[in-house]
Amino acid sequence: MALSLSNFLFAAALLPSLGGLARAATRNYDFNITWVTANPDGAKERPTIGINNQWPIPPITADVGDRVLVNVNNQLGNQSTSLHFHGLYMNGTTEMDGVVGVTQCSIAPGQSFLYNFTVDQPGTYWYHSHERGQYPDGLRGPLIVNDPKSPFKDDYDEEVVLTFSDWYHDQMPPLLKWFISYANPTGAEPVPDAALVNDTQNLTVSVEPGKTYFFRMINIGAFAGQYIWFEGHTMKVIEVDGIYTEPYETDMIYMGAAQRYGVLISMKNSTDANFPFVMSMDETLFDTVPDTLNPNATGWLVYDSKKDMPQAALLDDFAPLDDSLLVPHDHEKIFDHVDYSFNLDLTMDNLGDGANYAFFNGITYVPPKVPTLYSVLTTGPNATNPAIYGRNSHAFVLEKGQVVEIVLNNDDTGKHPFHLHGHAFQVAYRSTENVGNYNGSVPLIQTPMRRDTLVIIWLFHCHIEWHVASGLIATMIEAPLDIQKTISIPPEHYDTCKAKNIPTAGNAAGNTKNFLDLSGENISVKPLPAGFTARGIVALVFSCISAFLGLAAITWYGFGDLGKNELAAAQRRIREGGISLQDDNH
Amino acid sequence: MVNVFAVPIFFICFRECLETSIIVSVLLAFLKQTLGPEQDKTTYKRLVKQVWWGTALGLIICLCIGAGMIGAFYGFGKDHFANTEDIWEGTFGIIASLIISAMGAALLRVSKLQDKWRVKLAKALESKEVKKAGSGHRIKRWAALKRWAEKYAMFMLPFVTVLREGLEAIVFIGGVGLGLPATAFPIPVITGLMAGAAVGYLIYKGGNFASIQVFLIVSTCFLYLVAAGLFSKAIWYFQNNNWNKIVGGDAAEVGNGPGSYDIRQSVWHVNCCGPEINGGGGWGVFNALFGWQNSATYGSVISYNIYWIVIIVCFLAMRYNEKKGHWPFLKPKKNLDVEECDDAASGSRAETVEVDVEKKDHAADRATSTNVRTIEG
Incomplete structure (x- = not known):
């Protein structure tokens, strides 16, 4: 994100x-x-x-x-x-x-x-x-x-908001504590316990025959992507993430966490039957799928509340809309040039505390001591230097009006919905899975879809709340000198910080004198020690020494002659066995 | 190549067979050197038979268990055995380590006896007759147990070793083998076993060439290296069992890298060469012989060092006892005369027959000897 x-x-x-x-x-x-x-x-x-x-x-x-x-x-x-x-x-x-x-x-x-x-x-x-x-x-x-x-305001009669969410039975603080801990070294995200539509299950939506409804659908979940389909009805997509699109018909959509779709659905002309609609959580994101998990939540388009609510048919496989086929309604062309381009390479790895973290270009996000905006406002001309925002803020300083190209290479095996605050981005290219890093030679879409949250299987990320916690964040600082001129912070914002003793000026470490001195900044956990550290070497050397001393003791004992006592004991043992001591070898 | 010769399988068979064949060959060489066919044929043959019976019985049992395991795996589709694998690895490891430690000292001590005493001793062990079993009920039982252990030691050690190694091999091969075609098995299994057996045979032959004392010292050293490794590995397995419980699955499934070990317990970790992955390849041999771990824990390192410290103390004490006639820190008893051993021996019996090297055994012995003195006094 x-x-x-x-x-x-x-x-x-x-x-x-x-x-x-x-x-x-x-x-x-x-x-x-x-x-x-x-x-x-x-x-x-x-x-x-x-x-x-x-x-x-x-x-x-x-x-x-x-x-x-x-x-x-x-x-x-x-x-x-x-x-x-x-x-x-x-x-x-x-x-x-x-x-x-x-x-x-x-x-x-x-x-x-x-x-x-x-x-x-x-x-x-x-x-x-x-x-x-x-x-x-x-x-x-x-x-x-x-x-x-709205260009579509005459195309529908009524509007319905549907939220789709995964749901956990446990609260986030304990789940997060487990998620980022030594006990979860693979970084397995907690698997949701249920799926909800409008924060309930078995939702009924009363509809009138012949009317067209504008369904505003939002994935407000923490983690799961969701397949959504309406039995017996076709969706006409007209909006994604706040951007109007040319109408596009589909039977199924896939919404990553935080994504939205606006679709028009025309109702049937008869009230003979009610129709189920289904959200199904994308189980490929889950590390393990418990037997008890029902990944689906069903609702009904109710034409006649006296009639049955039929069970939804189970699907063998999912064929959702490919959102890169959508064309913005304004037909905005791809930007003809790029002012600034950078890569974000996404990886997951373990740090020295044994927990699993997420990284862009090897940096996992840790919030700075001073909120970044306040650093911008209090560092004068230094605000254009990304270094002052701290190592783990992973700051990129951009200029106003720049066309920026972000190439996101997903080296992780999972899907990640990336979200950029403050902007919508043109999605110029998304590769299929496992094709390697972006090399600049593929044809780009000429009127690319724009959205603010995007599921990228190979190139891009993140609105999975778990990954936000594990640091899959970079900071974009745009036109910091303009911000200094145009923005004034209401005093009560600073009161919020005072209540928590959080500094509101200076660089990421709260240093207001030398902005390049970041000592004391919040940084990520140290990396895992590679191979033998001093501790390991000492342990190995001691083990070798004790083994050699032990072997020396055995050898020394082995070469020593047999004492009188030992002989006496052996003789006694022989006697006990009923063997005569005297008549040996004769 | 992979279709007819799976390298991991070769290494698994090699390492498991190697450890077994070292122990069997040391025992056989020991018997041949100390008793020899020319000295006392019946006793020698009986003890050699014990060794082979132990080996064969261990093999049969582990084949049965293995067959049952594979049957259960395909029957229930679940690897029930793997859940407790670490527990039995650890338990067997400790048992084997203790037996080897006790046997090693006993073998070394026996080698110091003159030939004639050795042969008589062997005969005595065989004999059913027991005179002067000591006074007091506790001593009787203790002595009976000891005699039983002495009598069947040549059976027990290879039996336990083969059982442990065999089960380990089955679990590893079962884990590796799932993705391999059936044709990849026979050749590496046979060559692996043969290679292991060949090393054992060389040790046996080498034992015949060297002087008995040198051979026994060298081979005893080797046995103790194995035992120290086993002891350390046993602790490691118990800790690994805990770790698997924490992460909720077999940690080895994530490979050698982060997540395969508990960072809180780690003393060193290298992202390779782990013995739990496909048997560890060539590194698995070091694991089998010396207890090498790519991921050492405080438990495995400390237990390894403690093992050696206990062994050193025991050997020092044994030597002290040989020379002074009593254990360190215990009151010296009246000197024993070998010629008059008939009467004198009973007083010091409990200590001098002592072959165990573990501390607690000494403690038990101390108690026993005190007991004896009280009764006599």
Whole structure:
């Protein structure tokens, strides 16, 4: 996953400037973050993070151009939190992006934090906690930006939001503790316990015959990719991750964690039967599949609630839409040049504590002492030097308006959905599995699909919450000197840091005098010792010495003559055996 | 090549056979040298028979278990045996290590006797008659157990060794063999066993050439190296069992790299040459002979060193006892006269027949001898 501090890398010029600002409203949300007890799959009650003592949490809805105010009050008591608005570009309001350790300090229990931003992009988004590993405990919900000027607004009658999620019976803190520990050296991600649609199972969606519905579908899960299909109905994809596409018909889609699809589905003209729709978790991501796991969750398009809810047919194999076939509705061409290109090579490996970590170019992410945005604002001209952001922030400094090409080589065996904050990216090429690293010689798609979260099997990553925890993150710092001029941080943001004694100025180590002195910065665990360390050599030498001394003792004993006692004992033993001592050899 | 000769299988058979054949050949050479066919044919033949019976019986039992295991594997589709593999490897390893340690000292001591005493001793071991079994119930039982162990030692050692090595070979081959065609088995199995047996034969022949004392010292040294390795490996296996439980599966499945070992226990680790992967190839031979591990733990290193320290202390004490007539730190007893051994021997019996080298055995002996003195006093 890549985090951007400023905005407009690829998409800036492409979003039509939105008129109708006169209609702009302000949407106020007061969110008290609280613990509630929930049991969405009917299998286990568990503490869940809700809002205003409710779970599932409410959607945030707005029209294009609206100002959104989300006043967060953390009443969890035992955990810090934050909110990230996934997919919003946050142009000019980077400080509202909600990423702990990058754009803010986490909101301590009892603290409040006001998110204040303008939404100027239509589409299907979601919001979730961006505190380490927290959102799968419940703090994630849809964020819908309605578009009065949608090119498809006349093509449907009603709109339905469907969230799809994996679900764990255990809370994230213990799961994370196990996940990144010596006891899990292969980095096997915890396998979900259930699949949920709209945070429940056996969901019924009442539909009317002959109407067309706009389904906004969001994968708000922590880990699992999901296959989704509606029996007897065809989906017409018109939006992915907030970008309108040319309509494309398909029977099945695959959504990686954090991805969204907007599809139109026309209902049948009769009410003779109800139809199941299914989400099926991608089990190839799971290290082991427990016998007890039901990877599917079924819902129904209900034409007539008095009729049966038929069981969904089981499929032998999945044939989802290849999303690289989608064409953006605005037909934006591939950028004709690239200003800056770099590789991110993804690997998984173990460090010295025996736990498994994820790496880009050999660097696993560790949040800096000072949130990166605050370092940008307080380091003057040094802000353009990636070094000041710390080794494990893995910072790339970009210039404003640059066309950047990121080549992501996935040397891991799994699939990873990569997400870039603040931008949508053109997906110019995605290889099939196991074809080796990108070599620059393949033909690129001329009107490439754009999205903000992308499942890459070979080239790219990451919105698997486990991998965020294990460090699969790099930081993109765009136009830092412009940020210094345009952004001012509300004082209450700094109060959040003060409550936790987190420094808000200086380089990654909090050094405000010498920005290149990073002593004391947060760094990753040391690598595993290779082969023999001093300890091993000492042990081996001692073992050899004791073996040789032992052999010497045996040899010395072997050459010594037999004492009187031994002879007497042998003689006695012989007598006991009834053998005469006297008449030997005669 | 791979279709007719699977290299890992060759090494597995070689290493397992090597350890067995070393022990069998040392025992046979020992018997030939000490008793010899020309000195006492019946006793010699009986003891040689014991060695071969032990070998054969061990082989038959492990073949039966192996057949059952493979049957169970294909029957239930699950490797039940593998779950407890580390436990029995560890247990057998400790037992074998203790037996070898006890036998080694006994062999070395016997070699010091003049030929005539040796032959008589061998006959005495064979004899059913037992005179002067000592006084006190506990001593009787202890002495009976000891006699039994002495009598069948030549059977027990090869039996336990073959059983352990054979089961190990079956588990390893079972693990490696799943992906191989059936044609890849016969040649490496036969050549591996032959190579191991050949080394054993050379040792046996070498024993006939060297002087008995030199041969026995060298071969005893070798036996103790094996025993030290076994002891260390046994501890390693117990720890590995714990680690497998922690990671919830066979850690060796991830290869030699990170995750195959518990970082908290690691003293050294090299990402290769692990004896658990396909038997370890050439490194497996070092594992079989000296207990080499690519991933040493505190347990395996400390137990290895402790083993040697105990062995050194025991041999020093035995030598002290030979020279002074009593154990270190114990009150000296009245000097024994060999000619008058008839009467004098009973007083020191419990100590001087002592052949075990483990500390606890000494402790038991001390208790026994105290007991004897009290009764006599």
